[in-house]
Amino acid sequence: xxxxxxxxxxxxxxxxxxxxxxxxxxxxxxxxxxxxxxxxxxxxxxxxxxxxxxxxxxxxxxxxxxxxxxxxxxxxxxxxxxxxxxxxxxxxxxxxxxxxxxxxxxxxxxxxxxxxxxxxxxxxxxxxxxxxxxxxxxxxxxxxxxxxxxxxxxxxxxxxxxxxxxxxxxxxxxxxxxxxxxxxxxxxxxxx
Amino acid sequence: xxxxxxxxxxxxxxxxxxxxxxxxxxxxxxxxxxxxxxxxxxxxxxxxxxxxxxxxxxxxxxxxxxxxxxxxxxxxxxxxxxxxxxxxxxxxxxxxxxxxxxxxxxxxxxxxxxxxxxxxxxxxxxxxxxxxxxxxxxxxxxxxxxxxxxxxxxxxxxxxxxxxxxxxxxxxxxxxxxxxxxxxxxxxxxx
Ligand code: HEM
Ligand code: HEM
Numbered sequence: 416x417x418x419x420x421x422x423x424x425x426x427x428x429x430x431x432x433x434x435x436x437x438x439x440x441x442x443x444x445x446x447x448x449x450x451x452x453x454x455x456x457x458x459x460x461x462x463x464x465x466x467x468x469x470x471x472x473x474x475x476x477x478x479x480x481x482x483x484x485x486x487x488x489x490x491x492x493x494x495x496x497x498x499x500x501x502x503x504x505x506x507x508x509x510x511x512x513x514x515x516x517x518x519x520x521x522x523x524x525x526x527x528x529x530x531x532x533x534x535x536x537x538x539x540x541x542x543x544x545x546x547x548x549x550x551x552x553x554x555x556x557x558x559x560x561x562x563x564x565x566x567x568x569x570x571x572x573x574x575x576x577x578x579x580x581x582x583x584x585x586x587x588x589x590x591x592x593x594x595x596x597x598x599x600x601x602x603x604x605x606x607x
Numbered sequence: 608x609x610x611x612x613x614x615x616x617x618x619x620x621x622x623x624x625x626x627x628x629x630x631x632x633x634x635x636x637x638x639x640x641x642x643x644x645x646x647x648x649x650x651x652x653x654x655x656x657x658x659x660x661x662x663x664x665x666x667x668x669x670x671x672x673x674x675x676x677x678x679x680x681x682x683x684x685x686x687x688x689x690x691x692x693x694x695x696x697x698x699x700x701x702x703x704x705x706x707x708x709x710x711x712x713x714x715x716x717x718x719x720x721x722x723x724x725x726x727x728x729x730x731x732x733x734x735x736x737x738x739x740x741x742x743x744x745x746x747x748x749x750x751x752x753x754x755x756x757x758x759x760x761x762x763x764x765x766x767x768x769x770x771x772x773x774x775x776x777x778x779x780x781x782x783x784x785x786x787x788x789x790x791x792x793x794x795x796x797x798x
Contacts, residue, residue, distance in 0.1 A: 457706065457707070458701075458702055458705040458706065458707040459705075459706065459707035459778045462702070462707060462778060462779060463778070466782065532696060533696060533698060533699060534658070535782070536654055536655045536656045536782055538655050538656075538781075538782050541781055541782070544655045544656035546656075
């Protein structure tokens with residue numbers, strides 16, 4: 416059983432699987448929360464949702480760092496043989512880009528609150544004060560990082576949609592193990 | 608007038624302090640209108656990690672009446688117009704005016720009506736009264752320190768702490784403290 420924690424050459428282990436889905440849920444939730452909080456009419460609700468968005472953003476950043484460290488120290492399972500040449504090339508690029516977005520989104524969000532003249536402290540889940548990034552405050556820096564965060568969020572969710580569509584295609588169309596091996600490591604889907 | 612008070616003070620200091628105070632205050636007895644020029648109502652709210660949010664109300668009105676025979680029967684009334692709040696940050700001001708905090712559109716006035724004034728020293732008093740904001744009224748206490756008195760003008764330095772949560776303004780706690788520190792200079796001109 417303990418072996419199922421780590422990856423093997425043919426399957427993902429529990430650690431990679433749990434981190435993938437936990438992060439996926441928070442990432443998509445963050446997009447939805449970000450979208451909604453900018454559009455609610457009550458300023459009070461908006462303030463509270465933004466603080467919640469920051470809290471989950473920091474949680475995500477922590478999990479992503481853990482995930483990347485885990486991934487770098489682990490075997491990467493090879494794609495099943497059934498996967499075609501094109502996808503064999505593109506999937507790693509998309510996965511790499513997804514990692515980049517998982518880092519860039521929380522970092523750009525952190526940057527935008529750090530440079531804001533409003534100086535609203537970040538207190539993730541009201542537990543501790545998260546220091547600001549050492550960047551100079553100004554309205555222009557804030558609008559720069561706000562638009563960077565905005566473009567990253569929309570580009571990131573677009574890429575996730577592609578990634579999601581690809582996963583569904585593998586499962587329902589190609590009927591291979593690409594999706595199931597990200598759900599459970601127990602049956603060692605071989606690389607046939 | 609100033610000379611007279613300080614002249615008395617010098618003499619009184621040799622006697623007993625209450626005598627000085629009695630003299631100063633009976634001199635001060637009368638009705639005053641708070642004059643915005645020479646007055647300010649500032650506040651600050653501490654925040655997590657240090658520092659705080661500071662601001663002031665630009666528009667307010669009020670009156671001070673000092674009873675000649677019984678200081679305890681003196682009276683202070685202040686009306687603040689929260690629409691006039693200013694922090695130096697437009698977005699913060701808009702937030703404070705909105706229904707997240709003052710709801711200035713529906714509650715255009717914050718009122719303080721004193722219910723008792725207690726002498727706490729030669730030139731200081733504890734003012735208790737009823738503060739009404741956003742339709743909620745609670746008793747609050749402020750410390751008033753006589754800061755100046757001359758021909759028809761009286762000036763007090765007033766400080767006090769108010770818990771904003773009671774007035775439906777708890778937004779942002781605990782990132783921003785529930786305690787609002789008031790620091791006011793109130794200058795009254797004799798009517
Ligand atoms: C995976 C992580 C994140 C995602 C997917 C995400 C996504 C979003 C989205 C979709 C918006 C709304 C943009 C709009 O439609 O106007 C937004 C806004 C915002 N995000 Fe994030 N965000 C993330 C992390 C963070 C973090 C870590 C912080 C801060 C610590 C943060 C702070 C903000 C702020 C302050 C806004 C409001 C920007 C404004 O005033 O226009 N975000 N985010
Ligand atoms: C929305 C539902 C999602 C589904 C159905 C899904 C599905 C999958 C599947 C099946 C794999 C395994 C690919 C393989 O077998 O090689 C995978 C890998 C991956 N997913 Fe997702 N995913 C989703 C959301 C996300 C989100 C939101 C992110 C990040 C923003 C993400 C990031 C990744 C990354 C980086 C990998 C590569 C893992 C590695 O090999 O290191 N996924 N996903």
